[in-house]
Amino acid sequence: MQAEPAESSMQYAPFPEVLSAYGATRYSIGNNFSPGSVGLAASSPEQLSYNAAITRWFDLLATDADLDASQVFDSIEDLQSHGESPRHPNPSTPGFAGASYEGFPVAGHHRTLSTTSSSLHLKERCPAYDAFKASEKQQWLSSDPIQLQQHEHTLFENFIKHISLWIDLFDPWRNFSTFVPHLAMHNVGLMKAILTLSARHLSLNPDANQQVHDRNDALQYYNETLHYVAKAMQYDSYKTSLELLATALIVSTYEMLDGSGMDWERHLQGVFLIQRSQVIHGDSKGLKQAVWWAWLCQDIWAAFRENRKTFTFWKPVRTYDDMNPHELAVRSVFLVARVIDYCSREAIEACGGNMAIRIQEADRLTQTLQEWHQYLTAEFNSLSWKRSSSDVFEPIWIHPPSLAVAIQLYNAAQLLLLINRPSRGGLNDFLWQAKLKQKCIANICGIATTLDDYASSVLSSQSGTCVQDSKERKAVVELLRTCRQRTGWPIKPLEQELQKLWTEGEGQEGSK
Incomplete structure (x- = not known):
């Protein structure tokens, strides 16, 4: 059997191209990136690596959405806000009831295992208790399930019953239709990303009742997603979380559906950098593997259309x-x-x-x-x-x-x-x-x-x-x-x- 390739065997080695992959932006925490910067306190090479990758990915999102830089950084400083919808809420779209950055979840998919499981799928769904991570996760997870408004139930259901099937096409575990919705019930950013994608999908495809869905609804949810990410990305437990991976993939799918062209392609590379910094590839198992293959499906389409190479250099070792x-x-x-x-x-x-x-x-x-x-x-x-x-x-x-x-x-x-x-x-x-x-x-x-x-x-x-x-x-x-x-x-x-x-x-x- 051939030796395991660099992409699947490297141990979070920091890579300089992450810092130079894109030009500096006006939001960039990474513009003057150094260990100890606001929200990016890196004490190890692996933290340096994924900090840089995630920051560049977020820079692109914020730039293309034309967010106000001062608003983003105000959000980073104000991490203890209690149950608020991100800045500039739409009056017709009330914030989530029960959504909070405080209080570690004690129910649902956050129950701990009483015994050690050898199944990665079970470990993802019932993670073992870690006191340090638990204390930090309470800053960006909701202790109670998010309560959706009536029209948001329609969007959420549309994602689970329809859109997720596209993403899960090659995933027998159907992670995006079965597991990701449960993650979203306790994570505002992921839920907002789901509503963003679903609102855009329905604006392009009226339902059987011919109900009209405004594209601006999707834009509103999109901006709220970015504000949440701006707050939560200061925590290392969030930057390596399944919630962020799922959010990144769903946002990329939204950009694909929205026809954003070159912006979508640059964000595909941003998602690639996040995955590479955490050594995620096609044999990673669980949701990480599902995200990787769903991302590659998008990347091959974009690469085909742009007559470029795909971003991945992974070389499978399984026969x-x-x-x-x-x-x-x-x-x-x-x-x-x-x-x-x-x-x-x-x-x-x-x-x-x-x-x-x-x-x-x-x-x-x-x-x-x-x-x-x-x-x-x-x-x-x-x-x-x-x-x-x-x-x-x-x-x-x-x-x-x-x-x-x-x-x-x-x-x-x-x-x-x-x-x-x-x-x-x-x-x-x-x-x-x-x-x-x-x-x-x-x-x-x-x-x-x-x-x-x-x-x-x-x-x-x-x-x-x-x-x-x-x-x-x-x-x-x-x-x-x-x-x-x-x-x-x-x-x-x-x-x-x-x-x-x-x-x-x-x-x-x-x-x-």
């Missing part, structure tokens, strides 16, 4: 023969990340025009994909599905959806390699590529026709770039349109981009 079907499925996300790295402009520039190197690397990635495919279990095979004479693509039904999306990702990775690898030339190579492209397109779109989750439909956009047949193009456009109607994402319709791409391609063909 496929040691994995169950769910673990095999999520590994497909990592494989796509490596292929997107290959297709990035950085990778193309790095080879210096040496086509032999590009072909060799493409062959290596192809072998990696084939190795993964060889270990797939019976659950990845298609099941019987009803056919219709109007079907453009033959329906392919694989259950559960996470396994189906894994097969889509596998085919999307193959398709990206075919599009971006240099051709060896010759008729045989041309025919082989054309045949494999068509097979990948049929698999991606065939699976998309049987799934109603947003992830599978969005993948159809990648296959659409290679579709030539007019009926197939119409089918791809309809899949993307249906996805957008269902989720409200992405803000900019992908079908419009495909139509433009096809038109440009036809124009080039006509000019020859």
